[in-house]
Amino acid sequence: MPALPHAHQSPAVGASLAAPGGATPGGPFTVDDLDAARRLGTDVPATIAWVADVAPRLPLPGSGHTADLWSALAAVAAVDVGVARTLEPHLDALAILAQAPGPVGLDVVDAGEAATWGVFAAEGPGARLEAISTDGDWSLTGTKPWCSLAADLSHALVTAWTDAGRRLFAVDLRPSSVVPAEGPWVARGLAQVVSASVRFDAAPAVPVGAAGWYLERPGFAWGGIGVAACWWGGAVGLARTLWDALGRREPDQLALAHLGTVDAALCAARAVLAEAADAVDAGRDGAVAALVARRARSVVADAVEEVQRRCAHALGPGPLSTDEEFARRVADLGLYVRQHHAERDQAALGRDLLAAGERPW
Secondary structure (H helix, E strand, O other): OOOOOOOOOOOOOOHHHOOOOOOOOOOOOOHHHHHHHHOOOOOHHHHHHHHHHHHHHOOOOOOOOHHHHHHHHHHHHHHOHHHHHHHHHHHHHHHHHHHOOOOOOHHHHOOOOOOOEEEEOOOEOOEOEEEEEEOOEEEEEEEEEEEEOOOOOOEEEEEEEEOOEEEEEEEEOOOOOEEEOOOOOOOOOOOOOOEEEEEEEEEEEEEOOOOOHHHHOHHHHHHHHHHHHHHHHHHHHHHHHHHHHHHOOOOOHHHHHHHHHHHHHHHHHHHHHHHHHHHHHOOOOHHHHHHHHHHHHHHHHHHHHHHHHHHHHHHOOHHHHHOHHHHHHHHHHHHHHHHOOOHHHHHHHHHHHHHHOOOOO
C-alpha cells in the first residue's frame, strides 16, 4: 500500500496518486497541482475551478487506491486547509454517485461533467427539508442547515425527509427555487467557506438510492475517514512551521520535547489512517466500517489537538501575528476539526466496541 506522507516529508504525489487504471486525460495528481493550490488563497471561484480540474484524476475510496486518495487530501490540507475543505465534499459526492445502486437521472437537474458538488446532510433544530413526489417527479421544499458554499457550487447531494424516512437527492443549486442564505457566518477560520442554511421552494430533484441508503452504505464511514485525512494534513502543515522554526536556531530541551511529541502524534495518526485505508480497500462495511471510522477520526482529532497545543507552546504569538499563512491554517484547522464531536464521538466508539462483542486488544 502506498504510504501516507510523514510529517517531515513533502506529501507523495505523482504516479502513486493516479486514478485506478493508469493515467487519465488530465494526467495524475502532481506537485504542480499542489503549487497551484498554494496560490489560491481565499479565492472561492478559483478554488472551485481547481477542484473541478483535479478531482477526476483522483481515485475513489474502496478502489484499491484509498491510501492514494487520502494522501492527496492530506497533501492539499498541508498546503491549505480551506482548499482541502472545498475538495473533500466534491470528491465525496462523486464517490456517492459512483456507489449509487442504480442509475441516477442527473440530466433532470442539469448536472454534467462540469458540475461542482457539495454534500448537505446535516439536520438542525427548526429546519426541515421535505421531498415530495408528484407523478414520479420529485421536488424539495423547506430549509437545510449547514450548506457549505451553496451560493458558489452548481449542485449538491442533499438529504430530505420522505414518508419512508431520510433519502438522498441531487439538486441544482442555481435556479430561483433555491435561495442560499449569506449567514450568519462569523467564523474566523474557513471564513470563505460559508456554511449557512438554504431555502428550497419546490426545487426539482432526483433521488440517489432508496430511503436510508445514504447512511447505510459503506461509503458513509469511508467519507468520514477522508475528512480525518484532511485534518491530519492540516496538522502536518503546522508541524512543518515548527520544524522550520527550530531549524533557524539552536533548540532547547523544551523545544525538542515539543517536536518529539508532535512527531509521535502525527505518526500514530498516520498509522491508523493507513490501517483504515487497508480496511476500506478490503471491503469492510457495516458495523466494522463504522468502528474503523470512529477510531480513525478519534485518533486523528486527538493528534491534531496535540499538534495545535505543542506548536502554540513552542512558537508563541509570533507566527500567529506575523505569518498570514500560518495564522489562517491555525484558524481553519481549529474550526474544521470541530466536525469531530469530541467526547460524544468517543462515547459512540465505546458503544460500538461493546456492541461488536469482541475485545479488540
